[in-house]
Amino acid sequence: xxxxxxxxxxxxxxxxxxxKLLTLPFFLTLPAMVFTYYFYATSRHSLNARILIFEALANxxxxxxxxxxxxxxxxxxxxxxxxVICRGILxxxxxxGTGVTSLKEYVRSSFISCLPLxxxxxxxxxxxxxxxxxxxxxxFLCGNALGLILFIAVVWIFYLGAEERAYLRRRLTxxxx
Numbered sequence: 001x002x003x004x005x006x007x008x009x010x011x012x013x014x015x016x017x018x019x020k021l022l023t024l025p026f027f028l029t030l031p032a033m034v035f036t037y038y039f040y041a042t043s044r045h046s047l048n049a050r051i052l053i054f055e056a057l058a059n060x061x062x063x064x065x066x067x068x069x070x071x072x073x074x075x076x077x078x079x080x081x082x083x084v085i086c087r088g089i090l091x092x093x094x095x096x097g098t099g100v101t102s103l104k105e106y107v108r109s110s111f112i113s114c115l116p117l118x119x120x121x122x123x124x125x126x127x128x129x130x131x132x133x134x135x136x137x138x139x140f141l142c143g144n145a146l147g148l149i150l151f152i153a154v155v156w157i158f159y160l161g162a163e164e165r166a167y168l169r170r171r172l173t174x175x176x177x
Contacts, residue, residue: 001013001016002129002134002140003140004016004019006134006136006137006140017073017076018072018073018076021073021076021077021079021080022076022079022080024080024084025079025080025083025084025087025088028083028084028087028088029083029084029087029088029091031106031110031111032087032088032091032092032095032110033087035091035092035094035095035100036048036087036091038095038100039094039095044098047094047098048091051086051087051090051091051094052086054082054086054090055082055083055085055086055087056082058081058082058085058086059078059079059082059083060078061078062077062078062081062082063075063078063079064078065078066078092106116158117151117154117155117158117159120150120151120154121147121150121151121154124147124150124151125143125144125147128143128144128146128147129143131143132146
C-alpha cells in the first residue's frame with residue numbers, strides 16, 4: 001500500500017487490496033514451480049497442460065462471475081482461488097502421485113522450515129515501518145533496505161550451511177575485487 005501511495009498517489013491506496021490478492025498465490029504456488037519444470041524435463045507435458053487448462057478455465061469462469069458483484073476485487077479473487085487450487089494443491093499432489101516427492105516432505109521443506117523466516121521478515125518489516133515510517137521515498141527505501149539486510153543476515157546464519165556460505169564468499173569476492 002505504501003509503495004502504491006508513494007508511486008501513484010493517495011487515490012490509489014485502495015488498489016493495494018487488489019495487489020495483495022494477486023500476490024498471495026505466489027506464496028503457495030512458487031514452491032510448486034519446481035514440479036512444473038520437472039514434468040517438462042521428463043516429457044510429462046500433459047500433466048502440466050491439464051492442470052493449467054483447468055486453472056485458466058476456472059480463472060475465467062470465476063472472474064466473470066465475481067466481477068459483476070465485486071469489480072476488480074472479484075477478478076483478483078477469481079485469479080487467486082484457481083491458482084492456489086491448481087498450483088498450490090493439484091500440482092504437488094500430482095508430483096507425489098508420480099513419486100517425485102512425498103507430500104509430507106514437500107510441505108516440510110517448502111513451508112514449515114520457512115515459517116520462522118517468513119514470520120521474522122514480516123515482523124521486522126512491520127517494526128521498521130513503525131520506526132522509520134513510509135511517508136516518503138527515502139524512508140520507504142531505507143526501511144525496505146534494512147529489512148533486506150536483516151533477511152540476508154538471518155538466512156546466512158540460520159539457513160545456509162558451511163558449504164553454501166563458502167561458495168557465496170567465493171562468488172562475492174570474485175565480483176568485488
